[in-house]
Amino acid sequence: MERVLATDGTLVAEDPALSPERLRELLEHMLRVRCVDERMLKLQRAGRVGFVGTAKGLEATLIGSAAALGGRDWLWSGLREGGAALMRGLPLAEYVAQMYCNANDTAKGRQMCNHFQHKGSHYPSWSSCIGTQIPHGVGAAFATKQRGEDAVHGIYFGDGATSSNGFHSGMNFAGVWNVPAVFVCVDNGWAISVPSSAQTASESYADKGVAYGVPGTEVDGNDVLACLGAMGAAVERARAGEGPSLLVLRTYRMLGHSSSDDPSKYRDDAEVSAWAARDPIERFERFLVARGVLAEGERASLEAELLAEIDAVIHEQEAAPPMPLKTLVEDVYAEVPRHLRRQYNAFIAVAERHGEAQPGDGAFPL
Amino acid sequence: MPTLTLVQAVNDALKTAMRNDDSVVVFGEDVGPKGGVFLATEGLTSEFGEQRCFDTPLSEDGIVGTAVGMAMNGLRPVAEIQFQDFIFPAFDQIVSEAAKLRYRSGGQYTAPMVVRTPYGGGIRGGLYHSQSGEAYFCHTPGLKVVIPSTPADAKGLLIASIEDPDPVLFLEPKALYRAVKAEVPEGHYTTPLSTLRTVRKGTDVTVFCYGAMVPVCEKAAEQAAASGTECAIVDLRTLLPLDEEGVLEAAKQTGRVVVVHEAPRFCGFGAEISALIAENAIEYMEAPIARVTGFDTPFPNTLEHHYMPDHRRVLDAIEHVAAY
Ligand SMILES: Cc1ncc(C[n+]2csc(CCOP(=O)(O)OP(=O)(O)O)c2C)c(N)n1
Numbered sequence: 001m002e003r004v005l006a007t008d009g010t011l012v013a014e015d016p017a018l019s020p021e022r023l024r025e026l027l028e029h030m031l032r033v034r035c036v037d038e039r040m041l042k043l044q045r046a047g048r049v050g051f052v053g054t055a056k057g058l059e060a061t062l063i064g065s066a067a068a069l070g071g072r073d074w075l076w077s078g079l080r081e082g083g084a085a086l087m088r089g090l091p092l093a094e095y096v097a098q099m100y101c102n103a104n105d106t107a108k109g110r111q112m113c114n115h116f117q118h119k120g121s122h123y124p125s126w127s128s129c130i131g132t133q134i135p136h137g138v139g140a141a142f143a144t145k146q147r148g149e150d151a152v153h154g155i156y157f158g159d160g161a162t163s164s165n166g167f168h169s170g171m172n173f174a175g176v177w178n179v180p181a182v183f184v185c186v187d188n189g190w191a192i193s194v195p196s197s198a199q200t201a202s203e204s205y206a207d208k209g210v211a212y213g214v215p216g217t218e219v220d221g222n223d224v225l226a227c228l229g230a231m232g233a234a235v236e237r238a239r240a241g242e243g244p245s246l247l248v249l250r251t252y253r254m255l256g257h258s259s260s261d262d263p264s265k266y267r268d269d270a271e272v273s274a275w276a277a278r279d280p281i282e283r284f285e286r287f288l289v290a291r292g293v294l295a296e297g298e299r300a301s302l303e304a305e306l307l308a309e310i311d312a313v314i315h316e317q318e319a320a321p322p323m324p325l326k327t328l329v330e331d332v333y334a335e336v337p338r339h340l341r342r343q344y345n346a347f348i349a350v351a352e353r354h355g356e357a358q359p360g361d362g363a364f365p366l
Numbered sequence: 367m368p369t370l371t372l373v374q375a376v377n378d379a380l381k382t383a384m385r386n387d388d389s390v391v392v393f394g395e396d397v398g399p400k401g402g403v404f405l406a407t408e409g410l411t412s413e414f415g416e417q418r419c420f421d422t423p424l425s426e427d428g429i430v431g432t433a434v435g436m437a438m439n440g441l442r443p444v445a446e447i448q449f450q451d452f453i454f455p456a457f458d459q460i461v462s463e464a465a466k467l468r469y470r471s472g473g474q475y476t477a478p479m480v481v482r483t484p485y486g487g488g489i490r491g492g493l494y495h496s497q498s499g500e501a502y503f504c505h506t507p508g509l510k511v512v513i514p515s516t517p518a519d520a521k522g523l524l525i526a527s528i529e530d531p532d533p534v535l536f537l538e539p540k541a542l543y544r545a546v547k548a549e550v551p552e553g554h555y556t557t558p559l560s561t562l563r564t565v566r567k568g569t570d571v572t573v574f575c576y577g578a579m580v581p582v583c584e585k586a587a588e589q590a591a592a593s594g595t596e597c598a599i600v601d602l603r604t605l606l607p608l609d610e611e612g613v614l615e616a617a618k619q620t621g622r623v624v625v626v627h628e629a630p631r632f633c634g635f636g637a638e639i640s641a642l643i644a645e646n647a648i649e650y651m652e653a654p655i656a657r658v659t660g661f662d663t664p665f666p667n668t669l670e671h672h673y674m675p676d677h678r679r680v681l682d683a684i685e686h687v688a689a690y
């Protein structure tokens with residue numbers, strides 16, 4: 001397993017020699033992921049947002065790997081990559097609007113919470129159907145190659161998703177077509193209540209690459225520098241036309257699958273505390289403090305700043321305009337077809353009668 | 367008699383069937399120690415052991431495909447698909463394999479199995495945790511499609527489905543999982559498939575519905591009654607094979623028909639009911655048949671309360687056909 005930092009923050013491999021600014025940035029991005037999750041959970045408990053699936057414990061995995069992708073590269077989200085999207089350009093306001101599913105959400109409140117998208121940084125949302133994005137990423141990587149461009153496609157998915165049809169067809173096609181893609185398996189130990197060990201009889205998820213002619217590597221997913229290094233090498237390889245790779249980032253889902261899950265029913269506290277001792281942020285913080293890049297106790301002030309920034313955005317998003325009712329029938333096709341205009345008009349007549357329509361919600365011309 | 371919620375009745379049915387027949391096995395994603403994301407399988411692993419109730423890898427295709435093989439070789443598999451929205455990787459196994467096995471083998475091989483799955487909206491689940499896909503499956507000869515709307519029916523119909531010699535898709539209205547508690551008989555009993563249930567008698571309008579739309583239609587009927595229109599409500603319970611005689615009889619009794627489902631309208635199950643009546647009882651009809659359905663769009667999220675037919679939209683249709 002590739003590792004750069006030991007749990008105590010000491011170097012155990014070659015120093016990647018990043019600038020102090022870069023190192024501090026990585027920490028800040030990781031902290032943002034944790035702070036945003038914390039606030040979203042609080043909002044969920046207060047009934048302000050419906051559902052939250054956090055990335056607690058996965059901060060190094062997401063930030064380290066995604067930091068190796070450039071602006072023209074794509075990130076195909078499998079589930080929990082919202083924090084990586086923030087680093088790559090998703091505005092925090094859009095993130096929060098998506099969680100509120102309000103009228104400011106770029107997906108028009110149509111997706112459940114935790115389904116972020118950001119076209120500007122090549123980040124389509126996952127659908128909810130596990131594994132379906134994997135062949136999409138492979139097809140898009142094929143298109144990149146066909147069009148003579150040099151973008152790389154980072155295709156993310158969980159340990160559970162390795163059992164999906166999409167994983168197997170995606171890996172197979174990628175190998176056969178030799179596309180510029182990196183498969184990023186976020187092995188966080190659990191697929192809801194099913195442990196990684198019950199998901200596969202392979203000794204390592206990295207072994208799965210062998211069957212498809214795609215080299216696989218295991219990486220310590222709680223080590224941000226190891227994730228960055230391994231992803232950097234895989235991205236370079238893909239960009240050079242040398243083909244796809246599979247990275248297995250081994251980490252741990254510290255909380256329940258989502259806000260509706262109670263993990264105490266199926267896993268031991270001892271396992272959770274063992275992983276808490278390997279916390280990815282603390283590990284990196286120790287390294288930075290030892291380096292003199294971060295002052296002792298500075299993390300707390302960084303977090304306070306982040307929380308203030310997040311709270312301000314939340315405050316803004318609490319007051320969004322009502323969702324236009326026409327969004328019910330728009331975007332099904334490029335044009336709203338006649339039968340849908342008719343269905344909408346019948347509906348809006350009833351809504352108007354009950355005083356539920358806003359100006360602008362009126363009927364379509366037939 | 368104990369009072370149970372619908373999801374508790376499902377759980378009770380599974381336990382009853384498993385106690386009765388050692389060949390019944392229950393499996394799917396998170397159905398073991400967690401007891402299923404809706405707790406439908408709670409306590410099964412502890413009572414029956416990991417050999418009889420177990421978690422699988424995350425593959426619906428694998429779940430249903432292996433269920434077919436188990437059924438072909440002496441087990442009675444009851445597979446859970448966590449949400450009906452995630453059944454499509456298994457569509458091939460259901461449609462091409464389970465449903466056609468008896469026919470293509472000349473009756474030599476069969477697939478007596480159940481695929482249970484929660485369906486429908488009303489839980490703010492967005493596009494992929496809310497769909498009602500019954501029509502896709504009702505277009506599949508060889509398959510049975512069952513949808514309960516009460517706790518007692520959920521138990522009786524599920525046991526009947528598990529004991530049925532053919533593959534059954536058992537769709538559970540998740541919006542009703544915990545909506546009401548009602549009396550459920552203890553122990554083993556079955557509610558026969560392909561028989562509808564008269565929920566309410568009425569002489570003016572007949573409302574056909576199933577699943578989570580049943581209580582919506584009941585509320586609309588109460589309001590209609592307040593202004594003098596008496597509705598009969600029919601819970602179809604089994605969509606395939608349909609109780610055609612029962613449907614025609616109920617339609618003829620009033621000559622005015624409303625069909626309600628939350629699934630999209632186009633090629634929805636309402637079209638089949640409407641065609642059946644038009645073909646066989648048109649001379650009894652006093653008004654055009656009305657359908658109240660979801661829109662022909664994907665399932666929304668924030669606006670789901672507008673997408674789902676509610677008692678007001680149903681009442682609107684009832685008043686319309688009553689006044690025709
Ligand atoms: C096709 C499909 N089946 C089932 C589900 C329900 N489900 C949502 S997430 C999940 C587990 C995913 O596990 P993993 O891939 O390891 O990702 P993680 O949640 O650990 O990030 C399941 C079973 C789904 N969304 N899609």
Ligand SMILES: [Mg+2]
Nearest residue numbers: 158159190191
């Ligand atoms: Mg996982």
